[in-house]
Amino acid sequence: xxxxxxxxxxxxxxxxxxxxxxxxxxxxxxxxxxxxxxxxxxxxxxxxxxxxxxxxxxxxxxxxxxxxxxxxxxxxxxxxxxxxxxxxxxxxxxxxxxxxxxxxxxxxxxxxxx
Amino acid sequence: xxxxxxxxxxxxxxxxxxxxxxxxxxxxxxxxxxxxxxxxxxxxxxxxxxxxxxxxxxxxxxxxxxxxxxxxxxxxxxxxxxxxxxxxxxxxxxxxxxxxxxxxxxxxxxxx
Numbered sequence: 001x002x003x004x005x006x007x008x009x010x011x012x013x014x015x016x017x018x019x020x021x022x023x024x025x026x027x028x029x030x031x032x033x034x035x036x037x038x039x040x041x042x043x044x045x046x047x048x049x050x051x052x053x054x055x056x057x058x059x060x061x062x063x064x065x066x067x068x069x070x071x072x073x074x075x076x077x078x079x080x081x082x083x084x085x086x087x088x089x090x091x092x093x094x095x096x097x098x099x100x101x102x103x104x105x106x107x108x109x110x111x112x113x114x
Numbered sequence: 115x116x117x118x119x120x121x122x123x124x125x126x127x128x129x130x131x132x133x134x135x136x137x138x139x140x141x142x143x144x145x146x147x148x149x150x151x152x153x154x155x156x157x158x159x160x161x162x163x164x165x166x167x168x169x170x171x172x173x174x175x176x177x178x179x180x181x182x183x184x185x186x187x188x189x190x191x192x193x194x195x196x197x198x199x200x201x202x203x204x205x206x207x208x209x210x211x212x213x214x215x216x217x218x219x220x221x222x223x224x225x226x
Contacts, residue, residue, distance in 0.1 A: 056212035099207035
């Protein structure tokens with residue numbers, strides 16, 4: 001158990017809908033990262049938040065957004081969902097967000113868009 | 115970082131054999147190289163990492179080697195066991211040092 005929690009574990013929805021994925025980092029960690037994992041693309045970095053502020057953006061679509069709250073949990077919002085958004089979504093946390101730190105991954109949310 | 119190539123994509127070995135997975139990176143300033151193991155239905159878990167000030171690091175049956183000149187690093191697993199079967203990912207920092215770029219993964223199958 002990494003100490004990172006994600007809810008829900010599974011999510012099934014329809015095209016055009018909007019969903020929210022939630023992540024709670026390990027106790028004491030200030031950074032949260034979001035990744036998308038699909039079969040053909042591996043682990044794709046989406047976005048990084050540090051202590052409530054956006055620090056880096058990766059291959060995140062404009063339909064996707066995220067935020068980190070004062071209690072340090074983070075939410076990833078996916079809107080106007082398309083079939084191709086079906087994937088595993090992971091969040092990871094680290095202590096301060098520098099690149100040489102270990103990132104601890106949560107168990108993921110499996111999203112299926114029908 | 116920025117581009118991390120990982121080979122092979124699949125690897126099948128017999129129990130007790132060694133397994134080697136290789137990664138190359140493009141950013142010569144990269145200085146941290148972790149390896150993650152992902153079992154079915156779980157999130158990736160760090161198994162070993164290496165920083166650029168050393169060339170090799172070992173932890174029991176697992177070792178990682180780093181060649182900064184050639185910009186590649188490798189994961190070595192000795193005396194493989196069926197429970198080593200999983201997907202393994204290498205990673206390196208992006209140029210800004212704000213995120214990790216992951217290789218596409220290697221599916222390791224260890225048969226008994």
